[in-house]
């Protein structure tokens with residue numbers, strides 16, 4: 461792999477496949493990418509493919525199905541991420557996902573947490589390509605949805621390119637054509653899940669090599685992407701990008717995605733439009749017995765980098781807990797932010 465991939469490989473052709481476009485995906489993030497965040501994200505980008513948090517097969521089969529498979533229609537296109545390795549259970553869940561109207565089922569082979577490892581879920585499955593293949597085959601048999609796999613470039617003790625290539629080859633033979641690759645290995649002992657998202661170095665060139673070796677596959681790159689220009693650069697070498705933390709902490713970065721990544725010229729709502737559009741959603745959420753913070757905790761970064769961002773964040777996080785009139789506080793905040801941002805913030809402006 462010595463020489464830079466960029467120089468050697470021309471842009472891959474756009475591959476047409478049934479199912480949603482994966483040019484820009486918002487990553488599955490436990491506790492973060494819940495339905496409230498996804499509704500909010502969808503107001504900012506019409507075309508990004510959104511992923512649920514990981515749901516284990518056990519939770520779907522034995523738990524509160526309405527909770528685990530529930531979403532707002534507006535969130536579509538939406539992919540369900542499953543955690544599991546039992547082929548029969550995966551097949552059952554993929555069928556349920558299709559019935560529930562998801563656009564894709566994604567299998568988690570990237571999570572390094574001890575808790576999931578003990579249940580043979582997540583990144584530890586990279587050591588068991590045949591088991592992953594069996595699961596993929598079973599899901600393809602039970603559901604007509606696209607079945608995708610999200611994985612790492614390796615795990616400790618199994619981090620050679622050859623092992624990665626074999627993993628992808630075996631899973632592809634089972635029928636998976638789309639691989640979402642977090643471009644760092646996972647270290648399964650001694651690092652927390654959080655550290656496993658920062659400590660092992662990013663190696664984008666490995667993902668580019670995978671695309672070069674499997675040009676017929678759809679390869680989505682993930683890990684550490686923050687600037688749209690860098691994403692556009694990646695799209696010259698792979699088929700799509702997946703963004704996690706940046707989309708969460710700086711959600712308005714998604715305002716440029718429809719135009720710059722999907723070539724869609726439709727007008728984009730301003731930050732204030734988004735703030736206003738969330739109000740009826742919050743009202744519905746409150747009427748159903750939800751707490752306002754369940755929704756607003758995902759919105760703290762909306763004004764990131766702009767005047768008033770700190771005030772906005774503080775009001776929505778701490779002040780909200782000190783009032784018994786949370787909606788009134790929200791309305792005041794809309795007014796305050798609109799005064800601070802006169803004239804209305806421009807959708808494509810960068811903070």
Ligand SMILES: Cc1cc2nc3c(=O)[nH]c(=O)nc-3n(C[C@H](O)[C@H](O)[C@H](O)COP(=O)(O)O)c2cc1C
Pocket residue numbers: 487488489490491492513514541568569570571610642657682683684685702703704705706
């Ligand atoms: C809070 C949090 C929760 C996560 N939960 C999941 C998960 O449920 N499933 C999964 O495949 N990855 C999960 N991830 C990893 C992300 O999907 C993504 O691979 C990782 O954050 C790297 O992308 P980024 O650098 O763009 O954030 C999580 C990440 C974060 C920050």
